[in-house]
Amino acid sequence: MSTPILYRQLADHYLSAIQAGTLACGERMPSVRKLMQLHHISLSTALQMCRYLEAQGWLEARPRSGYFVRQPRRMNLAPAAEPRPVKRIDPAQFVGIHERVSAIIAQGQRQVKVNLARATGAPELYPHQQLRQLTSSILRQHPYLLTKAISPGGNRELRAALAKRALDVGISTRADEVVITHGCIEALNLALRAVAHAGDVIAVESPTFYGLLQVLESLGMKALEIPTSPHTGISIEALELAMQTYDNIKAVVVVPHLQNPLGSIMPDTHKQRLVSLCEAQHIPLIEDDSYSALCNADNIPTACKHWDKSGNVIYCASLHKIMAPGLRIGWMLAGRWQARVDMFKYAQTRYNEELSQKVAAAFLQSTHYDRHLRRLRVTLRQQREKMAEAIARYFPEGTRFSMPDGGVSIWVEMPAYCSSQAVFDAALEQGILISPGLLYSNSNRFDHFLRINCGTHYSEELDAAMRNLGLIVAHQKPRKAVA
Amino acid sequence: MSTPILYRQLADHYLSAIQAGTLACGERMPSVRKLMQLHHISLSTALQMCRYLEAQGWLEARPRSGYFVRQPRRMNLAPAAEPRPVKRIDPAQFVGIHERVSAIIAQGQRQVKVNLARATGAPELYPHQQLRQLTSSILRQHPYLLTKAISPGGNRELRAALAKRALDVGISTRADEVVITHGCIEALNLALRAVAHAGDVIAVESPTFYGLLQVLESLGMKALEIPTSPHTGISIEALELAMQTYDNIKAVVVVPHLQNPLGSIMPDTHKQRLVSLCEAQHIPLIEDDSYSALCNADNIPTACKHWDKSGNVIYCASLHKIMAPGLRIGWMLAGRWQARVDMFKYAQTRYNEELSQKVAAAFLQSTHYDRHLRRLRVTLRQQREKMAEAIARYFPEGTRFSMPDGGVSIWVEMPAYCSSQAVFDAALEQGILISPGLLYSNSNRFDHFLRINCGTHYSEELDAAMRNLGLIVAHQKPRKAVA
Structure with missing residues (x-):
């Protein structure tokens, strides 16, 4: 051994x-x-x-x-393209993104041998043993924890630990401002419900995480997709143009660090401009910062919220990508919407279960947490390198991607005539689950993209799956002339 | 000993x-x-x-x-009054019930020695030891449970166990129709979002659980309060009248068994009429059945959903009142709104954590569950008897209540000149937390009521608290002439 x-x-x-x-x-x-x-x-x-x-x-x-x-071969691949300059901004219509996503999820329930669709690392990359031990020891210390009604407001220690962790991304806050949620997805729901209503327009990155598009659809809000660079994130110019064009934009939602799916990281100057622009326009900025701890550098980047002087930025984050995918712990700092968010949280789901909050708090407070993160970053970096090499080796000519500076996935552009739905179907036939690009926009703009997970140890089985996936992509035929 | x-x-x-x-x-x-x-x-x-x-x-x-x-003295007290016959039905305006509730909850955070405001039994009434053991053993069997991304759809075993339990209340359903939620409160949210929009009118019982009024407020819906009998539940006649008067009623919400706060149980004939009426009027019926397992008789009553032939009834329930207040596990059967509810659940909070679902499933499947329920019913009955006796002994003349046929609380009517807010304030001064009647309606109709928890072992300390509470009520002065 x-x-x-x-x-x-x-x-x-x-x-x-x-x-x-x-x-x-x-x-x-x-x-x-x-x-x-x-x-x-x-x-x-x-x-x-x-x-x-x-x-x-x-x-x-x-x-x-x-x-x-x-x-390595991947060095020969063209980097991901910048979005085209924008002349006109149109809010995407309601196109039933949820049905697309549900269909994909339902299909993914069966016969999967290799799952490349995940947005987390594999279970063994996270501190399972320590979390188990903490669970047992907390239950010993608090024998009535599972049968005691949950006290209001979220667990005090966890809120304090998260407030302390917020310092890492340049945010100074108090424990009682931290709202614990059921994953980052609930935080985004609460944030959007606090600042907007059904029928309102919300500016989002394009491409963006389908979860966000579903939240907007479920709340009856309209997504206005703003071109986003695979390197520097949302285009501030395009966003300014959109704000000039539409007077009913009620919020901007961004993932500034390791954007999902692009992997882009906004430069500090962009983040500052974005915060100022939103404040000047009186449009709330919602920041989803679930991935920043997975950035390659051990210097975690600074959150948009850092530059927020008026409470106009709502900060949302979670622990499931970075610490424990099995614990559904998200959190948020709601700025000047704190009271509304508190109300919605209480009326929507009450408070999270005490046990997982206590476990998370204990782990965050321990020295194990930083050690775990350092190890996780190194492992993910190695796995991304291997997956990048596999893509370069096995995918056909015309494939492009940019190596993200951290995170758990790579956003791959296939030749323009490829259909991610067709690739999805063919891959699933072979037991390979991928995340097709068509999920990442209400338009079909990203139908020739795939998001490929890098959270799993690069095994022979994985190599075989990548080879097969490459063959599937290579066998795609041009369906029509590409402009 | x-x-x-x-x-x-x-x-x-x-x-x-x-x-x-x-x-x-x-x-x-x-x-x-x-x-x-x-x-x-x-x-x-x-x-x-x-x-x-x-x-x-x-x-x-x-x-x-x-x-x-x-x-016992309580036999000498007048039973709770029936609601007055209704001539006109008015939807209550938005009056900021959440602010009332938040203020009460915030005050209740400090200096509480005796908590009479709970809606659950004390922690030791629930199977804490078995749940702890199950937690440890499940973590041993599934070492990666806390670090594995949660698989979609809710835990299969728990859904199967709940579908089986639904048979007890006369519902025949399939595991894949069971939606697991974060407590019954999320189930109610999802049900209401599935059938109605902001601005719509929802018919509710009066008095009703403040949690429901908050949900309606947070969703921008209007509560139409329908008179409700402390013995037989919602008045079907008043509801029919309301349906004739308003054409924008988009749902009816009832707690048919051990209504919160009244403790009433709807007779089967009423439930049948209610189901037929709602179906005939094409108005969805939302049934919150969180308490039925706490009915005195070991024959658990039949749910409204039993008579539902067209999927017009949405059934919501939870385990935290009957099995484990520390696990926030609710569930629902969404009838013909299943697809919408699935979508909202996924977009709102994803799925519950796997560990607590597995623990709940294992306990429900064991013989311990029924044994626990039998014991819990006997204990609660004894405790209700003692609390009833204490109210009869210590509260002033003019106090009325009806003994509920199960459950964890008693709804007490004080003399009409009493203010539950004043009683709340004075009780809190002495470290006693009560649940004031003003929370149970958007009107002030129930300001001279209290909901008193019976979930705690009747100790000397509790006796002293009840004596003090009785004195506080007795010291209330008529503020004005009472009609």
């Missing part, structure tokens, strides 16, 4: 050197014999390491010459 | 005989000496037993003659 770990450690060591440029593209790797001497390893370990890096695209074997450093 | 249990067992034995008429009112109890011989008990146990029954109002000590059977 120790050999695989050793070859992996060495592979990471050489990968760092390659990425840092210490070993440049085209240079020769130390020979297998040299590696054995240098690291006191067996022949098989040395070979394992080299083959592993070769499989990932970082080394190339030349007969009788040894291994040479190369650029 | 064995003596207190012994005297209680004996007291229950003699209480049964008194309630059955075997020992009639005015008859002499066996002497203390006789009791000692009969039951092989000590003098102190015999005396303890007699004093206990005396304290509850069932025995009277006459100097040098011994103990005599008597009617």
Whole structure:
């Protein structure tokens, strides 16, 4: 059992050197014999390491010459395109996004062998053992926890722990301003209900997470899709234009960090401009910041809420992507809508169960949390690299994507004639579940995109699935002339 | 430790005989000496037993003659009044019920020694130990439960267990029709959102649970309060009149069994008429059946949904009043609105956490559940008797109430000049939290009522609190001439 770990450690060591440029593209790797001497390893370990890096695209074997450093294939792919400049902004009509999503979800319930549709990491990437231990120990300390009526307002310790964590993204707040919700999705619901009514227009990023489009549909609100860059997030210019064109925009919703599905991260200057623009226009800004702890750098980016001086920004976040997908704990800071949000939360679902709140609080307060996050970031980075390489290796010419600077997924643009629905159907036939681009807009603009999860350990099974998926995409035929 | 249990067992034995008429009112109890011989008990146990029954109002000590059977004082109180016949029905205006409720809840956060405001039993009345054990054992069986993304649709076993339990109230349904919610309050939200919009009128019982009034307020719907009998529930005649008067009634919401706060139970004939009326008028009927398992008789009453042939009845219920107040598990059967409810549930809060669903399912499937319910019903009955006796003993002349045939509370009418807000304030000064009648209507019609919780073991502390509460009520002064 120790050999695989050793070859992996060495592979990471050489990968760092390659990425840092210490070993440049085209240079020769130390020979297998040299590696054995240098690291006191067996022949098989040395070979394992080299083959592993070769499989990932970082080394190339030349007969009788040894291994040479190369650029991974994904470097040859074009980066994701910027959205086209906007001339006119139209609020998308109600097109029944929920039915699309439900149909996809219902189909995904059966025969899935490889799930690439998730928006979280695999269960083993999260601190399952510690959370289990905390659950047992909290139940021992509070024997009546499951049979005691829940006290109003959400668990005090959790609210305090989250207020403290908000400092990491530059927000200074108090525990009693933290509203605990059933996932970030409830936070978004409450935020939207607090600031807008049925019939109102809400500006959103395009593409955006289908969950948000469903929330808007279920509340009878209209999504106005604003072009969004895969690198810098929502286009402030397009948003300004939209605000000039429509006088019934009642909120703007953004995911500033690791936007779902794009993976973009807004530069600080953009975030500042966005906060000022919304404040000047008296339009509330709703910020969904569920992913920022998964950014590559250990410096977590600064939330829009940081620049909010008037309570115009509603901050929403959750723990299920970063700490425990099985706990449905979201939270929010509702700014000047705090009283309305408190009322809606109480009238809608009362308070979350005490046990999971206590477990989350205990874990957040421990030193395990930061350690877990550091480990999670490293693992996800490695898995994204491997998935990117697989896409580059197996997908047909014309495929494009930009490597996100963190997170659990990659947003892939297939050749324009591909249909994500057709790819979805064909993949499901083989037990592979993907998240088709058509879910990410009320328009069909992203029908040739896929969101691919990178939260799972790159196994042979996963490699086979990626190869099959690549074949499926490659077999798509142009349906009509593309403009 | 064995003596207190012994005297209680004996007291229950003699209480049964008194309630059955075997020992009639005015008859002499066996002497203390006789009791000692009969039951092989000590003098102190015999005396303890007699004093206990005396304290509850069932025995009277006459100097040098011994103990005599008597009617408890509560038998002398007038029963709760029927609502006045209705001439005109007016939808109540938005009066900010949430602000009232929030103020009351916020005040109740501090300095409470005795909580009479609850709508559940005390934590020790529920199967805390078994639920804890199930939690641990489920976490052992499913080590990744807390870190695994929740699978769509709600836990299969829990839905099956609840579908099976629905048979008890005469409903035949399938597991996949059961929607699991965050408490009954979310079920009511989803039901109302599925059938009505902001601005619509919803017919409700009067008085009704403030939670429902808050839901309506938060959704921008108007409550039309229909007079409701403390014995037979909502007045079908008044409801018919309302339907003739208003053409924008979009739903009727009732709690047919152990109505909150009245405690009334609708006769089967009324339920049948109600179901037919709503169907004939094409108005959805929403049934909140959270309490029926707490009815005295072991024959749980039949739900309105039983008579529903067209899917016009939405059935809502929960486990937190009957099984585990700390688990926020509600559920519903949405009839012909199933697809809409599924959509709203998914878009609003996704699915409940897997762990508590699995725990609830395991407990429901076990034989412990029925045993727990039987025990809970007996305990609550005894506690209601004691609280009723305390009200009769300590509250001033003019107090009225009807003993409910189950449940966790008693709805008490104080003399008409009393203000439940004033009583609330004065009681809170002494660390006693009550639930004031003004919360149970958008009007001030029930300002001289209190809902008193009977879910707690009748201790000396509770007796002292009831005495103090009685004094507070007795000290209320008529504020104005009462019509």
